[in-house]
Amino acid sequence: MRTSFLLTAYAIIYVITLISSASAVAAPPPKATLGTFGIETRQMDLSIKPGDDFYGYVNGKWLAKTTIPADKSRYGSFDILREKSESDLHSLLSEHIESPPTDPTLKKVVDLYISWMDEATIERRGIAPLRPDLDRISAAKNKTDLMKLIGSPQMSAPFSFGIQPDPANTKRYKVFIGQAGLGMGRDYYLNEGPEYDAFRTAYQGHIATILQLTGDADSRDSAMEVFDLEMALAQVQWSPARQRDVQATYNPMNRDALMQLAPNVDWPVVFDASGLGDTQHVVVGEISAIADGAALLDLVPLNTWKKYLTFHRASDTASLLPKAFDEANFDFKNRTMRGVKEQRERWKRGVTLVDRNIGDGLGKAYVEKHFPPEHKSQMEQLVNNLLAALKSRIDTLAWMDDATRAEALKKLATFDPRIGYPARWRDYSGLTIKPNTLFENIQNARQFEWERRVNRLKKPVDRDEWHMTPPTVNAYYSPLMNQITFPAAILQPPFFDGSADSAVNYGGIGAVIGHEIGHGFDDQGREFDENGQIRNWWTAETLKRFSAATEELSEQYSAYCPIPGNDKTCVNGALTMGENIGDLGGMQMAYTAYRRSLEGRQAPVIGGFTGDQRFFMAWAQVWRGKSRNDALLNLLLTNPHAPEMVRGQNPQRNIDAWYEAFGVTEDDAMYLHPENRVRIW
Numbered sequence: 001m002r003t004s005f006l007l008t009a010y011a012i013i014y015v016i017t018l019i020s021s022a023s024a025v026a027a028p029p030p031k032a033t034l035g036t037f038g039i040e041t042r043q044m045d046l047s048i049k050p051g052d053d054f055y056g057y058v059n060g061k062w063l064a065k066t067t068i069p070a071d072k073s074r075y076g077s078f079d080i081l082r083e084k085s086e087s088d089l090h091s092l093l094s095e096h097i098e099s100p101p102t103d104p105t106l107k108k109v110v111d112l113y114i115s116w117m118d119e120a121t122i123e124r125r126g127i128a129p130l131r132p133d134l135d136r137i138s139a140a141k142n143k144t145d146l147m148k149l150i151g152s153p154q155m156s157a158p159f160s161f162g163i164q165p166d167p168a169n170t171k172r173y174k175v176f177i178g179q180a181g182l183g184m185g186r187d188y189y190l191n192e193g194p195e196y197d198a199f200r201t202a203y204q205g206h207i208a209t210i211l212q213l214t215g216d217a218d219s220r221d222s223a224m225e226v227f228d229l230e231m232a233l234a235q236v237q238w239s240p241a242r243q244r245d246v247q248a249t250y251n252p253m254n255r256d257a258l259m260q261l262a263p264n265v266d267w268p269v270v271f272d273a274s275g276l277g278d279t280q281h282v283v284v285g286e287i288s289a290i291a292d293g294a295a296l297l298d299l300v301p302l303n304t305w306k307k308y309l310t311f312h313r314a315s316d317t318a319s320l321l322p323k324a325f326d327e328a329n330f331d332f333k334n335r336t337m338r339g340v341k342e343q344r345e346r347w348k349r350g351v352t353l354v355d356r357n358i359g360d361g362l363g364k365a366y367v368e369k370h371f372p373p374e375h376k377s378q379m380e381q382l383v384n385n386l387l388a389a390l391k392s393r394i395d396t397l398a399w400m401d402d403a404t405r406a407e408a409l410k411k412l413a414t415f416d417p418r419i420g421y422p423a424r425w426r427d428y429s430g431l432t433i434k435p436n437t438l439f440e441n442i443q444n445a446r447q448f449e450w451e452r453r454v455n456r457l458k459k460p461v462d463r464d465e466w467h468m469t470p471p472t473v474n475a476y477y478s479p480l481m482n483q484i485t486f487p488a489a490i491l492q493p494p495f496f497d498g499s500a501d502s503a504v505n506y507g508g509i510g511a512v513i514g515h516e517i518g519h520g521f522d523d524q525g526r527e528f529d530e531n532g533q534i535r536n537w538w539t540a541e542t543l544k545r546f547s548a549a550t551e552e553l554s555e556q557y558s559a560y561c562p563i564p565g566n567d568k569t570c571v572n573g574a575l576t577m578g579e580n581i582g583d584l585g586g587m588q589m590a591y592t593a594y595r596r597s598l599e600g601r602q603a604p605v606i607g608g609f610t611g612d613q614r615f616f617m618a619w620a621q622v623w624r625g626k627s628r629n630d631a632l633l634n635l636l637l638t639n640p641h642a643p644e645m646v647r648g649q650n651p652q653r654n655i656d657a658w659y660e661a662f663g664v665t666e667d668d669a670m671y672l673h674p675e676n677r678v679r680i681w
Ligand SMILES: [Zn+2]
Pocket: 013, 014, 015, 016, 515, 516, 519, 579, 582
């Protein structure tokens, strides 16, 4: 089965946001990277009333003149910063290729990149690197053989294994089993309408193309068999919104119970094949989907399963194979599903490949060159200010009773912030990488990572582990660890700029930090206590008030239908609830922290804008971006984050200070009556 490194919906919660610095009241030093004080005012459209369309007011000129690059499905502040990371990493790689490193890890980094860039060798080897897998699949004669195949790491199956801390005791690891095995998001199979018919037809064509490339003479018929199998699987799987249910997806059980739940699986054979042979206890996620998905192993003929495995194995590795595979993959996954016009340049894809497979190897060099030590101390200060701001808010939250308040403060006190890079770098000494065997290199890297996880099952949980590499422009909260993590690359403008106005930094990285902290108290995070364990620390009365507020927030977001000309596919308020609570709480916390930093003094007016105005403008600037319609559709159906244009302007509508800062009244389109403003954290 394909192993999943991020299994349950709550294992790791991404933010996609960022940083800011916390100097006090004085006017900013003159040279911010963006504009004069951290906001690109030339990108604003001052003809738009801020109360009518705040996002357009801050970003209007940029939105009007920017075209999404042909190789991208979306483009904006995050993507621009990601391009910088890409280019920084590329320079590092080029230096090391120029003068080959003696450091054994860096040598592997360089060799992996060289193997990726060597297209002639990839073409010459043809399908040979994939052949052993295809032969194994083709040799399967019976159900036991099928079990061995679906248990193998890197093969597809109706479920996947992950290894993560046990929510009942976060000092030890446990094996998790979650639904898996589809080639598109579940709703693409199930939704009705001509646009979804077109996606399904395109997917059938894609399966046929890949199967034909593997040598299947009846690829069109085979593709329909594979598609029908996946359709049956999609029908039993849980929706992305339901997958967020922490209680429903937490089903600890022993082997006997697992065998009763899904008797169609020969679990001992599957466990052996995956390297988890002596596993006695597991946590099952989407419980009915695991049982009903497993039943298909008997209901669907072995021969169809073999075609399914062949397709997925070839599709998963297509970018490592000759151009015909790679192009077919791009055509469906990027062009059809996300509207991208052109493949990214090869070197850029190579940088991503290295970052994903041996990320700490290059990450260490990246940090040495691109992450000034003072950024770390500035961020630490800022994180502390945000935590203090939330504490002051929790102290006085009217909807929370004292018993729940005491528990919330206990959890807040154990937050563990991590900034820039990990305390300990990964050891890659057991990983084999050669400069001319791309396919095997990636298989080795994946197997190496899976074994790293399996091998620690009997060891205590490693709290120093990071799930993002330092050059990543993102951040995350882990409820099981109660950790917030900010990789080095997000600590740059427009998120964070040591030379920018502090109002801008609070509205940028400050609100991002607040967003991550907020995940600890969103509708999922609130189910975990100060030790990361699932425990209900809420009184019934307080929980009722919290749920009523989050329900109102959900309705606000569900009213946004961001795809032009499509009023049927809108933001899913339930799916995006955790992120939206994070954004609202994050802004509230950051605003409180900003006001506290002024210590009662008046913020200076800079560029004609008050401190409060600059704070709110910074958030909208961070979310500046455009997406292709197909990419938006994909996001709305599958992703727990609302689109950028919604995130950039809805939280403010719930904050009184925004109304005061811009003189927003009931005559303005974005106005919410004070009673309808949602106040949570
Ligand atoms: Zn988030």
